[in-house]
Amino acid sequence: MLTNNQNVLKWVDEMVALCKPDQVVWIDGSEAQLNELRAQATETKEMIPLNQEKLPGCYLHRTDPTDVARVEDRTFICTRKEEDAGPINNWCDPKEMYAKLTPMYDGVMKGRTMYVIPYSMGPIGSPLAKVGVELTDSIYVVLNMDIMTRMGKDAFENLGETSNDFVRGLHSKADIDPEKRYIVHFPEDNTIWSINSGYGGNVLLGKKCFALRIASYQGKNEGWMAEHMLILGIENPQGEVKYISAAFPSACGKTNLAMLIPPEVYKKAGYKVWTVGDDIAWLKPGEDGRLYAINPENGFFGVAPGTNAKSNFNALESTKKNTIFTNVAHNMDDNTVWWEGLDKNPPENAIDWKGNPWNGKESTEKGAHPNSRFTAPAVNCPCISPEFNNPQGVPISAMIFGGRRAKTAPLVYQSFDWNHGVFVGSTMASETTAAATGAVGVVRRDPMAMRPFCGYHMGDYFAHWIEMGEKLGDKAPKIFNVNWFRTDDEGHFIWPGFGDNMRVLMWILDRCENKVDAVETPIGYEPKPEDINIEGLDIDLDTVKGLLDVDKDLWREEAAGIEEFYQQFGDRLPEELSNQLKALKERLG
Ligand code: GTP
Ligand code: SPV
Ligand code: MN
Secondary structure, eight states: OOOOOHHHHHHHHHHHHHHOOSEEEEOOOOHHHHHHHHHHHHHTTSSEEOOTTTSTTOEEEOOOTTOSSBOGGGEEEOOSSGGGTTTTSEEOOHHHHHHHHHHHHTTTTTTSEEEEEEEEESSTTOTTOEEEEEEESOHHHHHHHHHHSEESHHHHHHHTTTOOOEEEEEEEOTTOOGGGOEEEEEGGGTEEEEESOOSHHHHOTIIIIIIIIIHHHHHHHHTOEEESEEEEEEEOTTSOEEEEEEEOOTTSSHHHHHTOOOOHHHHTTTOEEEEEESSOEEEEEOTTSSEEEEOOOSEEEEEOTTOOTTTOHHHHHHTSSSOEEESOEEETTTTEEEOTTSOSOOOSSEEOTTSOEEOTTTOSSOSSOTTOEEEEEGGGOTTBOTTTTOTTOEEEEEEEEEOOOSSSSOSEEEOSSHHHHHHHHHTOEEEOOTTBSSOSSOEEEOGGGOTTTOOSOHHHHHHHHHHHHHHHGGGSOEEEEEOSOOBOTTSOBSSOOGGGGHHHHHHHHHHHTTOSOOEEETTEEEOOGGGSOOTTOSOOHHHHHHHHOOOHHHHHHHHHHHHHHHHTTGGGSOHHHHHHHHHHHHHHO
């Protein structure tokens, strides 16, 4: 045992009594212990050690083919009152849910080991950090949590002997039965129960379950925010760094933007980009009244397909050592990994993500699952911010929302003010991706990219955003919307995206510093086309004009869609937002 905290000990005892593991192993975070677990997982083939010369410390893992993404229809928010979970979350009465799941956990770890994982979300000792304990029967989970969080006995030291302020996570793979898969949150009990899955977002309970669903609920009650946002810093040639956070739905470009490589025109002028986080931000007003952000995570659980030296050099570099690959193709010639979009040279002698022999030159099947992932330590990232471990976080100048929209949304626009920005975020829509099970490419509303991750009533969440704006006053970050995904008539992306997105970020920062004018449109402030720097790009000013075009007919349809979407929130929709909708309609005529 690594702690004398009675709340922890009592809860672990109860869960041991329920799950009945053969043994209980407390994870201290030492390399010796982790190496022992790696050896065991290798022995049982749970993990496949990769070529240790080319990929030192790297492993491959395949999950069950029916268990490769988050399962939103099996994810629950269990609050005592149904209305507190809101219309978007699946809800069940906590008593009923405990009663249903308890028999499923009863004896589930017989013949298995229970690992007790203490971890901190956020730098240990940070005033913004929080402690969690995850109980799991999966070594894969332990090894991933080691990368994704600050894991081990130091996390307990931070909790102290008497505190009860830790999140209780219970995970069992059970039989990986999709019919009995449940990802359940009890925000009022600081508790998460996950069963019958072995896939990342469902089982690394520090990530979406704690750092977004539980934390968003805590943030509302404690005056801070937990958001599905990347955090990056842009350093100008004078050495000043400005920070931006951005919320895009799953598989819509957060990791890519967070690690972008500046285009030549900025690089040679001396600009640099620093990554603070690629998925989650915890934000709180600091002593100077500005909004400060930490990345509660310690690694990246990134989408593998499409990652290559050109699209995301820094992410690729991050995966070259001490990384766990999940559901990518296994190149049997040199015991390395491959995924669609890595290069144009797929291996012929390989095993695909399902575990079947695969010839990448001949097969029409995919070698890697579209939601295959790498789990890479943040320290590996060549552009990791020197502020990454700063316990106070970094001050945010601009917040960005964005999604995949083939037509409606322009390349970039700025909200008129904070409340209008909350309106813009609350009405975000995006085409669905492979990050969750279900249809791909369907446009759905995904407010602040939090639709699958908000741990309470979405209307109350909007109200919390409005309140935070009131608290921050004129120190509040400016709010923008971007869309990298507009397509032409043939369905090709018009904007080059990736590193070139920095051109848009530069306009955003110039706006924050009142260095550039804007054009007022019905939906917000837009750049003058000539204010987007296209030096070195093979697109012209007319293309930029097209990317910024606001089609009023499409936007009238959009407003009607928003109205319909808003109806479900009833009187929990803040009046500020219904007023914003009214004003948008008036501006559209
Ligand atoms: P989660 O980890 O699921 O939250 O995803 P994410 O938001 O971090 O998405 P990520 O950066 O991994 O990008 C997902 C997919 O979008 C990849 O296939 C990228 O290649 C693609 N993508 C990212 N940025 C751009 C861009 O600027 N333009 C285009 N066209 N595609 C992009
Ligand atoms: C996402 O889906 O937004 C992810 C991956 O970041 S998961 O951890 O599965 O949620
Ligand atoms: Mn994500």
